[in-house]
Every structure is written in structure tokens, then in C-alpha cells.
Amino acid sequence: MNAVAESRPPESRIDRRFQALKAEGRAGLVTFITAGDPDPVACQTLLDGLPAAGADLIELGVPFTDPMADGPAIQASSLRALAAGMTVRKTLALVANFRQKDADTPIILMGYYNPIYAYGVDRFLADAKASGVDGLIIVDLPPEEDGELCVPAIRAGINFIRLTTPTTDEKRLPAVLKNTSGFLYYVSIAGITGTASAANTAVDAAVARLKRHSDLPVAVGFGIKTPAQAAEVARVADAAVVGSAIVTRLADGLDESGALRPGVVEDVLGFVRELADGVRGARG
């Protein structure tokens, strides 16, 4: 098991969170929001409120002009964040502020490679670690490009979490698993975020297959929109990921000028609470 041990950083906040969930006998809720959406201040309030609303892990999207794997909801949220002046540096500041209040909830940055490449890989990893970032999901870095960021991230003590998809076949799976740590993110549909939902039976089979190949926790996402759907996934997976539905809830609370209507952050957190209730009751 040497090869595996070397490819994983030491025990992380993510590992500890999944151990705790296992001890509680339940699946976790992973919530996605875009850093700086709709503006940095409101986003900080939302981010800081997520753990109390029931988010077990947090994915924070790093906005990019060209989010090729994302559907309309997350595309629009990225553009809102960029229009509000969001940058990689400010994204890390959101995390650092969050960490002053919460030492336990893992934060995973999710996004595309170019903003990180422009920031400088080494400087980014050092600053991300110092800010309290626990993991990275970089959509356009497959195992073929592991030398770019994945291997340096592991060395810096940050989990590199890989997406596996319905097109990842048996032959390819070992390559995908090789440098993955923290958890596996199973993308339940071939497609972009926030569109179709997968059939439950297909998800069951896919999770079972991944479990045969890896002892890592499996989170399932893409297309989970309601507390009931989250609960379905939570019966079989170690975590359910909800992104577009949360981002859409936030977008629905903006007025015509793009400003936040009063009470919207509370409304979004209320929705997260419903999702969390669904996930927590799933195996009851």
C-alpha cells in the first residue's frame, strides 16, 4: 500500500469529517456556492451560515469566465461574482475569514485551472493552505495532467478530489483513483451541472462499483435539486452534493438590478436546512 500512502496527504479535515459522519451512521451534505456571488459581503454571510444550517462539507466555486462543465445556473453565478470584483485572492480571503469562526468544516475549492495557473501554482497552494482550504476539485485537470497541480497539492497537504463519471470505465478507474484523496466525487450523469438527474438504480450501482475499487468515501452530485432527491442519494452514498439548486435559490432572490432582496441569505440557508434534514433522515 506504499504507493497509495504516498499519494495521499496526512489525515485532513475532510478525512476527520467523514470519519465523524460514519460514526454517526449517516451521510453528509456537501453544499456548493460560488465565491463572491452575488457580492463578497453577502457571500461571506452565506458561507459562514452554512455549517449551522447543516452543511457538513462546503464546496466554494472559484469563478471563471469560461466554466465549460457548468450549466446555466453556475455560469450565471460565476459571471455575477466576477462582475462584483471576485478574484482568487479574495476567494482565499473568504475562506480565511470563515476559518476564524469554524475550525472543523472542510472547505473544498472547485473550479477551473487557468485562474490558479495565473496566480502561480506554488504561491496558490501556500496561500490556500494558510487560508484553511482543505481540498481542490479542478474540473479541467484529468489524471493525464497530474503534474500540473494534483501532485504539488498533495505535497502541500491539500486533498485533490477527482470526479468520476458514467464514462469512467473499469480500465480507466485505477488511473482516476491513483492520486485522489479526501473523497471521490461521482458525477451521476454525463453532462453539465444542474441539468438532468440520474436514475436511483444507476447511482446505487455506480457507488457500489466505486466502493469495490476504493476505500475512500463517495459523494454523489450533479442534478440533485430537492431534499427528497438528496435523501435518496444519502441512502447509498457517503455524501450528497447540491450546487445549482442552491445557487438558483440565491439568484431567484436578486432584484432586477442584481442586488440582494432582504432575507434572501436566510431563505437560502433555510433551503440548506431542508436539504440537511433530508440527508440526515435518509437512513432513519
Place this chain on the structure above:
Amino acid sequence: MTRPNTYRSGPDEQGHFGIFGGRYVAETLMPLILDVEKAYREARADPAFEGEMLQQLKQYVGRPNPLYFAERLTEKLGGAKIYFKREELNHTGAHKINNCIGQILLARRMGKTRIIAETGAGQHGVATATVCALYNMPCVIYMGETDIARQAPNVFRMKLLGAEVRAVTSGAKTLKDAMNEALRDWVTNVADTFYIIGTAAGPHPYPTIVRDFQSVIGNEVKTQMQEQEGRLPDSLVACVGGGSNAIGLFHPFLDDPSVAMVAVEAAGRGLDKGPLDHAASINGGRPGVLHGNRTYLLQDEDGQILEGHSISAGLDYPGVGPEHAWLNDVGRVTYAAATDAEALEAFQLCAKTEGIIPALESAHGLAEVIKRAPTLPKDHLMVLCLSGRGDKDIFSVAQHLGVSL
């Protein structure tokens, strides 16, 4: 940097040209990208594939097209002897069809039943719609809303050919956004769909596939110049957006050290006006990762992609093919730039002097010819890739000249 033994051996197995290229795509696409690479390798080794492609290029596209001595333009400029490689005489009026014939044959070989493509000026969209009509395959073309407005004739052509043209309303609604949308479609319909990429960019193996299918341009020039002048040309000039016509012309000559090469980027309103005013990724950008490859990109400090500008929709792309990025860095090809105004002037000069209305894209190359030719001796043989015809551009040219049609 030491000079390599050959400039024609790239890319390496991972799809890299130096630090450029690669396969920066979502996991959903990776197995398919690997399939495309394998199928392409097998196809190139199969004489039947090569045979069908050559047959179609001859009978359907009309190749070889002439290497034409532009005598009046040569006289007017008073220097180098100027030849036009007449890609605009191909069926559909541009070089884009060369690559589309090759890729649709590959798609059929892979058993794919649906074709998607992105287009900027509409030339690649028209070429893709054409080969889809020819081979009776359903076809969806993604095109930015802005480009749809400035390239109305090509939009109608695509529809006549039976393609569905989907307007892209995200971002700046131009070529890069069309490419994002095509990638989103591909990720969703990965089982039955083949993506015909039109330029020498994107994830490996696309830059290689497009280069190889476009190399027919340079290979013909080599033969024709030998027949007509008994030797190699002295210099080659081509416009570059993504860079498919340029790499197709250049690649067969890369290891002929006597042949100079100039690629011409779109300088828009001027390189000195700032990154939003041109589309010159090599002259005015820096390396980054977009659309599956590392290359020179127009981007801000934070790695966000900028919307370039060019009068020519086909050059209005914030990146450039990775092999061009490498050829720039190793110094084998010179990357110049021409402004909107220079291209407009060249466009008109070509029409009046040679009776050829060139595409605005090709007019950027011609603008460089106009700058260089007068400084060179009369026995200097210069070849311009006249990559497309300009009928599609007459409306936007009229508008820029203040003429209402």
C-alpha cells in the same frame, strides 16, 4: 534555446508542443478523447481511409486549387513575386472544408451518428453543415449571437444545408462562447456525438488532426512551386486566429530552413490600445489554459479570459493553436499583426487589383504582404494563403466604409 533537429516531430505522446498543448478536459470527455486519438491513428494507417479522403478532396472539394501568380499586385507593390494559394476556390469558399472532410470520415469510422461544431465567421459551420449533408448526418452548429448578427449569409447557408444553428448567448456571444457551448453539448451527448473542431486548437489530438488535414495546403504549394518556379518559396504568409490555415501551409515547410514564415494576428484597433481592442493572443497575451490546451491567451491578471476584438469574426478568438505558441517560442515562425484598418485596405486593394474579394481573415495576411513585398527583391517568392473568399464579409465591410446596402 537550442534549435531542435526537426520542427515536425511534435506533439509528444501527451499531446505537448514544448509546454503547450495537452488535454485539459473534464473527466467525462477523457475516455472519448483517448478513443478519438486511437481511431485517428488507426485511420491514418488505413489506405482505404486515405483513399476516400483524397477522392473527396479531388471530386467534391475541387483540389488541387491553383497556386496563382498575382501579377498585378506584384507590379503594384514593386518587390517580391507574390503567389496566392487559392483556398477560396474550394467548395464552400474556404480552407475549412479540408479538415471537415477528414473529421467526418473519422466520425463515421468511429460509429458516431451526430455531429456538433462551433463557428465564428461561419466558414467552419458551413463546411461542417456541408459534409453532414453529404454524409446524411444530423448536425448542430453553435454560434455566438454577436457573430450570427454579423454573418447572416453564412447562418442562412448552414440552415439551407440542413444544420440546426444554435445561438449562444453566454459571455461575449462570440467564438469562444460557442466553443464552450459545444463542449457542454459534447459532455452531455458523449456516446453518439463527434465534435468537429474547426481550428488547430482544443485538447490533444485535435490540434494534430486539424494540422494534418490542413497540411494538404502546404503540400500542394510545395509541388506547385516546384512545377512553376523549380524551387522552394522564400516566404509564406497566412493569417492566424486559431491558426488552421497557417499551420496547414507552414507545417510541410518547417524543416526547410530557407523558407521564412509569417503568421498575422488580428491587431483590431491597435495592439497598443489594450487587450480588449485586439485578438492577438501571441503578441498581446500570455500562456494559460483554455478549451483543453495550454497556449497563449488574452487574459487579465487573475486568469479570466478577455474578449478580444477584430473586424473579422474568424480571428476573434482569445487563444491560438498550441503548435503556433510553440513555433513562436522556438522562433521558427514570426508572429506579426495587422489592424482592422490595414485589413480593410488590403481587402479593397485585392478586389480592385486582382479581381478577387478575399475574406477579411485572409486580408490580414495580405496586409502583411503589402508591408513586406516592397522591401524584398523581385526574385523573392512569397506565398499568401488566400484562405477564404469575402462574399460573406461584404455587409460588414460596407458598414465600416459607411456604405448602406
